[in-house]
Amino acid sequence: MIDIKNLRASVDDKEILKGLNLKIGKGEVHAIMGPNGSGKSTLSYVLSGKEGYNVEGEIKFNKKNLLELNAEERAREGIFLAFQYPIEIPGVFTNNFLRTSLNSVRKANGKAELNAIDFLKIVKEKAKELNIGEEMLSRPLNVGFSGGEKKRNEILQMSLLEPSFVVMDETDSGLDIDALKIVSNGVNSLRDPERSFLIITHYQRLLNYIKPDFVHVLSDGKIVKTGDWKLALDLEDEGYGQFIN
Amino acid sequence: MENYNEIKINFEKFINTFKTDDNDLEFRKKSFANFISKGFPVSRDENWKYSPLVQDLKKFSHLNNQKTGINALPNELKENFDHYSIIFVDGVLILTDINDTGLVIKKNNSFLKSVKKAGENPILNLNNAFADQGYLIEVNSNTILTRPIVIYNYFSKNFLSNFCSSKNFILLNEKSNVVVYEKTIYDSSIEYLITSNTEIFLAKGSKLKKYDLNCNNKHSTIFNFVKANLDENSELEYFTFSENINSCRDESIINLNGKNCFANVNAIQLLRNNCNHEIKLQINHNEENTKSSQFVKSALYDSANAIFQGKIFVDSKAQKTDGYQLSRALLLSDNVKFFSKPELEIYADDVKCSHGSSSGSVDEESIFYLRSRGISKEDAKMMMINGFLGEVIEKITEDKFKNIFFNKLDHNSNHD
Numbered sequence: 339m340i341d342i343k344n345l346r347a348s349v350d351d352k353e354i355l356k357g358l359n360l361k362i363g364k365g366e367v368h369a370i371m372g373p374n375g376s377g378k379s380t381l382s383y384v385l386s387g388k389e390g391y392n393v394e395g396e397i398k399f400n401k402k403n404l405l406e407l408n409a410e411e412r413a414r415e416g417i418f419l420a421f422q423y424p425i426e427i428p429g430v431f432t433n434n435f436l437r438t439s440l441n442s443v444r445k446a447n448g449k450a451e452l453n454a455i456d457f458l459k460i461v462k463e464k465a466k467e468l469n470i471g472e473e474m475l476s477r478p479l480n481v482g483f484s485g486g487e488k489k490r491n492e493i494l495q496m497s498l499l500e501p502s503f504v505v506m507d508e509t510d511s512g513l514d515i516d517a518l519k520i521v522s523n524g525v526n527s528l529r530d531p532e533r534s535f536l537i538i539t540h541y542q543r544l545l546n547y548i549k550p551d552f553v554h555v556l557s558d559g560k561i562v563k564t565g566d567w568k569l570a571l572d573l574e575d576e577g578y579g580q581f582i583n
Numbered sequence: 584m585e586n587y588n589e590i591k592i593n594f595e596k597f598i599n600t601f602k603t604d605d606n607d608l609e610f611r612k613k614s615f616a617n618f619i620s621k622g623f624p625v626s627r628d629e630n631w632k633y634s635p636l637v638q639d640l641k642k643f644s645h646l647n648n649q650k651t652g653i654n655a656l657p658n659e660l661k662e663n664f665d666h667y668s669i670i671f672v673d674g675v676l677i678l679t680d681i682n683d684t685g686l687v688i689k690k691n692n693s694f695l696k697s698v699k700k701a702g703e704n705p706i707l708n709l710n711n712a713f714a715d716q717g718y719l720i721e722v723n724s725n726t727i728l729t730r731p732i733v734i735y736n737y738f739s740k741n742f743l744s745n746f747c748s749s750k751n752f753i754l755l756n757e758k759s760n761v762v763v764y765e766k767t768i769y770d771s772s773i774e775y776l777i778t779s780n781t782e783i784f785l786a787k788g789s790k791l792k793k794y795d796l797n798c799n800n801k802h803s804t805i806f807n808f809v810k811a812n813l814d815e816n817s818e819l820e821y822f823t824f825s826e827n828i829n830s831c832r833d834e835s836i837i838n839l840n841g842k843n844c845f846a847n848v849n850a851i852q853l854l855r856n857n858c859n860h861e862i863k864l865q866i867n868h869n870e871e872n873t874k875s876s877q878f879v880k881s882a883l884y885d886s887a888n889a890i891f892q893g894k895i896f897v898d899s900k901a902q903k904t905d906g907y908q909l910s911r912a913l914l915l916s917d918n919v920k921f922f923s924k925p926e927l928e929i930y931a932d933d934v935k936c937s938h939g940s941s942s943g944s945v946d947e948e949s950i951f952y953l954r955s956r957g958i959s960k961e962d963a964k965m966m967m968i969n970g971f972l973g974e975v976i977e978k979i980t981e982d983k984f985k986n987i988f989f990n991k992l993d994h995n996s997n998h999d
C-alpha cells in the first residue's frame with residue numbers, strides 16, 4: 339500500500355526527518371510513537387502534502403510517486419489526514435464544506451457528484467453513528483466546536499471520503515474517555531482489509547481502543563524500533579528515554 | 584485654485600430653467616456658493632485624505648445634467664418577487680405615485696425639507712444646488728409592509744449627460760416597518776458623476792431594513808450620502824454590497840437620538856482591477872442606552888483600493904452606550920491598498936465601545952486543511968474568501984435578501 343524509503347524532510351535548514359523507512363501493507367494498522375520533537379507531526383504533513391517542507395527520498399503509494407502529487411491530489415488518491423488540531427474556518431459551513439470535499443474526491447475518481455438532497459441523506463446517517471447532531475453540521479466549520487466535536491468531525495470526514503490510507507495525528511489529544519471511545523469506535527468501524535492506518539500518538543492509551551498490528555518508535559527523525567502492540571506497553575512503563583541520545 | 588467657470592455657467596443655466604419657488608432657489612444658490620468657495624475636495628482635507636474621489640472629480644470641469652435618452656427599465660432587470668418599485672432611468676425618476684394601505688411613494692418635489700444650514704461637505708453642497716430628482720417614501724404609523732420596496736437605479740447605453748443628482752426622503756412613522764432594496768445597474772460606458780443624498784427619519788418604534796447593491800461600474804464617479812435620524816426604540820439595519828465599483832464614496836451619518844434605538848450597519852467591499860471604494864461612516868450616540876454596530880469586510884484583488892473610515896461619537900449624556908466596530912480586509916494581491924481609520928470620540932464615562940481593524944492574506948493553514956480534503960487550491964481559496972465575506976451577509980435578517988446576496992457571492996466564484 340505505502341512504501342516510504344529514506345525520507346528526509348527539512349524546514350529552512352533544520353532537518354526533521356532524517357532517513358525514515360516504513361512499509362505499510364493493505365489493511366494493516368501501524369502506530370508511531372515517539373517523544374516530542376521526534377518528527378511525528380512532520381511525517382503526517384509530509385505524507386499529506388503540506389507545502390513548506392524540503393522533502394527528499396521516496397514515498398510510493400499504490401505504485402504512484404506520492405511526492406509528485408499536491409495535497410488535493412493525494413486526498414483524491416485516497417490519503418486522509420486526521421488533524422491533531424482541526425482548523426476553524428469561520429463563514430464556511432460544515433455541510434457545504436463536506437459536500438464540496440466529497441464531490442471533489444468523487445469527481446476525480448469518475449463518480450457522479452451528489453446533489454444536496456442525496457448528500458444530506460448520507461451525511462445525516464454517518465453523523466448519527468458518530469453522535470454528531472444535525473445542528474453541528476449547519477455551523478461554520480469547527481468554529482466553537484469542543485475538542486471532542488472537532489475530532490468526531492474529522493472521523494465523519496474520514497467515513498464520508500472512504501480513504502484507503504488514513505494518517506491520524508494525535509487524535510487522542512484533548513479527548514476525554516467518552517469522546518475517545520466514540521472516536522475509536524468510529525475508527526474501528528472503518529477498519530477494512532482494503533484500508534490501512536498510521537496512528538501517531540504519544541500515549542499507549544489510544545492503542546487500547548484501536549489495536550495496532552505494528553508499533554514503531556520514532557526518535558530524532560528515524561524509526562529506531564519496531565514491534566507488535568506490546569511494544570506500546572513497554573514504552574508506557576519505561577518511557578522514551580532509552581531512545582534519546 | 585481650479586477653474587470653475589464652466590460649472591458656474593452650468594449652474595446658471597440650470598436654475599434659469601428649473602421651475603421652483605424662491606426659497607428653494609435661494610437655498611440652491613447658497614449651496615452652490617458654498618461649493619464654489621471651497622471647490623472640489625482635496626487630499627489636504629482630513630475628511631477626504633484617502634478618498635478616491637479627490638482624483639476622479641478633477642475630470643468634471645463641466646457638469647451637464649440635461650435629461651437625455653429616457654428609456655424604460657428593461658423587464659429582465661426587474662426582480663421577480665412581489666414588490667413596490669421606484670425606478671430611475673438615466674438619473675430620471677419614472678414613478679407612478681403609490682398610495683397603498685399605509686404607504687405613500689411619490690416624487691420628492693419639496694427639496695427644502697432638507698437641512699438648510701450651510702453645508703461643510705463640498706459634494707453635498709453640489710448635490711443641494713443641482714438635485715432635481717428624488718423620491719419620497721412615507722410609511723404610516725403601525726404599518727408593517729410585507730412587500731419590500733425596490734429602488735432601481737438604471738443607467739442605460741443612451742445616457743449622454745455627465746452628471747445627475749437626486750435627493751430622497753424615507754420617513755417611517757411610529758411602529759412602522761419596511762424593507763427597502765436599492766440596486767444600481769450600469770450599462771452606460773461614458774464617464775459621469777452621480778450624487779445622491781438620502782435622508783431617513785425613523786420615528787419611535789419603527790424599523791427600516793435597507794439593503795444596497797452597487798456593482799460593476801467601470802467609469803463613473805459616485806458620491807452617496809445617507810443621513811439617518813433614529814428616535815426611541817427604532818432600528819436601522821443597513822447593508823451595502825459594493826462590487827467592482829470604479830470610484831465611489833459611500834458616506835453616512837447616523838444619529839441615535841432616542842433611547843434604546845439601534846443602528847446595525849454592515850458592508851462588503853469586493854473589488855478587482857483598479858476599483859476604488861470608500862466607506863465613511865459616523866455614528867453619533869446622542870442619547871443614553873443607544874446601540875450601534877459596524878461590521879465591514881473587504882476582499883481586494885489586483886490593484887483595487889478600499890477605504891474604511893468609521894467613527895463612533897458618544898455625547899456626554901449618552902451613558903450606557905454600546906458601540907461596536909470591526910473592519911477586516913483580505914489583501915489578495917501585492918498591489919492592493921486598504922486604508923482603515925477607526926475612530927472613537929467619547930464624552931460619557933459609562934459606555935461600552937470597541938473597535939478593531941485588521942488586514943491580511945488568506946490563512947495558509949486553512950487552505951491546507953481544505954486541500955487535504957480533496958478541494959483544489961483555487962476552490963479552497965474561493966471558499967475562504969466567500970466564507971469571509973459571507974459572515975457579513977449572515978447579519979441580514981431577511982432571508983430573501985440574504986439569499987440574493989449569497990447568490991451574488993456565488994456569482995463571484997463562477998466569475999474566476
